Amino acid sequence: MIRTLDPVADWAAVWSFWDSCRDFSEMERGLTDHERQTEGFFHDAPPNADPAKQMRLGVFDGERLIGVASVDFGFPEASDGYIGLMAFAEDVRGGGLGPKLLVHIEAESRKRGAVRLFVGVLIANVKGRAFWEREGFAAALPPREITIGAKTQLAQRLAKKLR
Numbered sequence: 001m002i003r004t005l006d007p008v009a010d011w012a013a014v015w016s017f018w019d020s021c022r023d024f025s026e027m028e029r030g031l032t033d034h035e036r037q038t039e040g041f042f043h044d045a046p047p048n049a050d051p052a053k054q055m056r057l058g059v060f061d062g063e064r065l066i067g068v069a070s071v072d073f074g075f076p077e078a079s080d081g082y083i084g085l086m087a088f089a090e091d092v093r094g095g096g097l098g099p100k101l102l103v104h105i106e107a108e109s110r111k112r113g114a115v116r117l118f119v120g121v122l123i124a125n126v127k128g129r130a131f132w133e134r135e136g137f138a139a140a141l142p143p144r145e146i147t148i149g150a151k152t153q154l155a156q157r158l159a160k161k162l163r
């Protein structure tokens with residue numbers, strides 16, 4: 001089941017979720033920092049993003065949170081959506097949840113008026129990049145150096161037209 005996550009009611013579930021994807025956290029930021037990751041998931045947004053349109057989604061297997069996604073709108077352009085994060089628990093990856101969640105995100109993004117979706121992918125995340133490319137995303141900008149947490153590395157913005 002995919003549903004919207006609430007920053008108060010679902011804080012503990014998201015905080016606990018990071019244990020299930022430590023490999024991603026360590027690749028992304030060099031460490032797992034549950035508090036900072038949860039705070040960032042619910043409250044970080046790119047410049048000019050419209051808080052009224054943001055999506056913070058959870059994928060559940062029964063009561064267990066097995067995936068999360070954050071999507072903001074109004075970046076880089078007013079008619080764009082930006083997937084800031086899509087992550088799954090290690091034990092459910094490869095089971096088809098990524099494409100299902102992306103279909104949901106794309107449909108909701110269209111309803112919010114987005115004509116393109118963007119995502120930033122770490123160059124080190126070879127499997128993640130392959131997923132986005134299989135789903136129709138292509139390079140929008142050259143790779144650039146970014147710092148997340150304790151780690152500095154290369155990332156690249158990818159884009160997909162929705163209309």
